[in-house]
Amino acid sequence: MKTVLHAADSRGHASHGWLNSYHTFSFAGYNNPARVHFGALRVLNDDTVAAGMGFGTHPHDNMEIISIPLEGTLEHKDSAGNHGIIRQGDVQVMSAGTGIAHSEKNHSHAEQVKFLQIWVFPNQRNVTPRYDQQTFRAEDRQNQFQQILSPSPNDAGVWIQQDAWFHLADFSAGHAADYSLKKPGNGVYVFVLEGDVTVSGQPLHRRDGLGVWETDALQFSADTNARVLLMEVPMSF
Template sequence: MQTLLHKAGTRGHANHGWLNSFHTFSFGGYQNPERVHFGVLRVLNDDTVAGGMGFGTHPHDNMEIISIPLSGTLEHKDSAGNHGIIQSGDVQVMSAGTGIAHSEKNHSSSEAVQFLQIWVFPKQRNVTPRYDQQSFRAEDRHNQFQQVLSPNPEDAGVWIHQDAWFHLADFDAGFATEYQVKQPGNGVYVFVLEGEATVAGQPLSRRDGLGVWETGTLQVQATTATRLLLMDVPMSL
């Protein structure tokens, strides 16, 4: 088993006033050659956008882009005519493929929106752009892993063009379980949204990240009431 620890305080940080953003991997003005990606996981941004503000229309191509709101509401519009509003409990995906332009803005004029923006390298280039969003029940992740993303349109959650699986979990203090890696050659990046937990023997706190690979299972124990995001991704680009 190999592990890679990213403490919350070591992330890149950019505060633009309307946008307060923490970068687990190199992004924008934060460039760290030792933190470019974890397998096909390229971007993990922890963003807070002030009321009435947001990212204007800008282009993407050949990237799977996932947005997970943590609080507030986020509004999406794109050049394919898609328009969606998502909030905590929702997961949104955009396969940029051959190219698409989109905007992401705070739907509220007064309340901040906090969300994760995640980029994953696709296994197929130049696919037809697509957009999807789904809502997930909080009770379905209480003391269990709730699958919110997969490579299979017929499976639970939204899907992307990559052999990746995302799970959310809300664990009670003291709860212990085991996560089974979905595919040989995949690793798991665990991001602590709230609380404290021990993962693969490593104590983690709020907003810490831990990459684990070369193993088929992952031991997880919540120290306090804890919310986790697990991203099970191929380690080879």
């Protein structure tokens, strides 16, 4: 088993007034050659957007882009005609493929929105752009792993063009659980949203990240009530 620890306070940080963003991996003005990506996981941004503000229309291609709201409401529009509002409990995915332009804005003019912006390298290039969003029940992740993303439209959750699986879990203090990897050669990036957990012997705290590879399973123990996001991705692609 190999691991890499990214403590919360080691992340890149950018404050633009309307946007407060923490970057786990190199992004925009944050350039750390030692932290460019974890396997196919390219971007993990922890964003807070002020009321009524947001990212104006801009293009992407050949990237799988996932948004997970943590608080507030996020409004999506794109050049393919898609328009959606996503809230806590929702997951949004956009396969940029051959190219698409989109905007992501705070739908509220009174409250901030907090969300995770995640990019994953695809395993197929130049596909037809695609948008999807789904809502997930909080009770289905209580002391268990709730699958929110997979490589297949016939599996649970939204799907992307990559052999990746994402799970959320809300653990009660003292709860223990194991996660078995779905595909040999994959790794898992664990991001702690809230609380304290120990993962395969490594203590983690709020907003810490841990990459684990060359293993087929991880062991979780909740030291407090905790919420975690697991992103299983290929290590080579």
